[in-house]
Ligand code: URP
């Protein structure tokens with residue numbers, strides 16, 4: 001063996017057991033007792049987890065007249081510090097452009113910078129006939145999931161979304177949908193502005209939970225008409241969860257992602273003093289407290305499949321502050337790529353909301369399965385990539401901006417100290433993080449070709 005992780009407790013989505021993990025040529029080569037290697041890493045008293053998979057990021061995204069402030073280097077380094085060794089970012093088609101162009105643009109930004117492996121989804125913003133035809137080429141290029149927005153001006157009409165679902169069904173693709181009724185958001189926003197309501201606290205009032213619940217039900221209905229699988233991204237509220245649950249009870253392939261911010265932060269954040277509410281201007285917005293409780297219950301009940309981040313950071317000073325006098329100009333998005341896994345461990349496992357195995361399933365195994373990366377990623381098994389985390393369950397970390405590595409000027413989790421944090425992170429058998437030191441390489445990650453969607 002090149003490396004042996006010795007004496008830890010291996011944790012997967014299915015089981016937990018004491019074993020050594022042997023790594024050869026970047027893969028897990030053996031799991032057993034008394035393994036020997038050229039280098040030994042002590043994991044006693046610690047967990048050996050699969051590197052986590054973040055299925056929802058937006059690095060260096062051009063959005064609302066600015067660019068998200070983590071690039072593919074800073075963002076993936078920050079991900080690694082938090083125990084994430086794979087991300088799937090969204091390449092965005094431009095109106096009039098092709099999917100191929102979107103992917104070329106994203107790969108030209110990412111390939112030379114990524115510190116961990118990455119895959120791409122591609123967003124369809126212009127569902128022309130030639131673009132629907134091109135979807136098959138994406139599948140061949142290992143981009144097996146598509147995104148459609150119902151929220152923003154780039155949104156698709158219902159008939160266009162139906163055609164995307166039908167095409168995805170034909171070619172084995174999975175459609176991710178951002179479910180908010182953008183027409184109603186535009187109407188409500190115009191009314192608020194007319195009334196002079198311009199502060200960040202009006203952002204959630206411009207896009208209430210009912211607009212998300214309605215759009216979620218619509219996406220579920222269209223997917224069912226096309227008999228196609230649906231992945232609902234960043235689900236936030238009871239009404240949307242109910243729509244997904246009803247479909248799942250009827251055996252419709254509907255998958256649900258939520259994000260830590262929708263579990264841990266509520267609508268009161270928009271009332272923070274001064275312009276601080278802008279930190280939380282994201283879409284969908286933070287919700288009333290009863291939704292947070294419903295999401296935790298949904299996770300425990302198995303109604304939620306995965307936790308992504310929707311990492312899309314903008315600095316408060318110099319980016320978000322363009323909207324000081326008009327909340328509609330505040331770039332929507334917040335940081336999270338580094339804090340997802342520790343927050344879920346702390347709030348989920350430490351607080352007894354779910355098991356250690358369910359935690360691994362939510363942050364690693366299920367995102368890998370849903371997006372065609374399993375078992376290369378998302379588990380600890382012989383033959384899997386040696387993307388591994390030695391997790392110290394007693395390591396404490398205050399999630400202050402100074403303690404984190406994301407290239408953004410605030411932490412939404414300031415004031416929270418988590419227990420449980422990565423001690424060592426390996427990507428394809430190389431140590432890339434040791435405590436507070438990054439030991440990986442710019443461009444050390446690879447582009448991942450993902451398999452077609454299959455129900456799991
Ligand atoms: O506020 C958000 N979510 N910004 C990122 C873009 C998106 O809608 O996912």
Ligand code: ZN
Nearest residue numbers: 056057058310
């Ligand atoms: Zn997103």
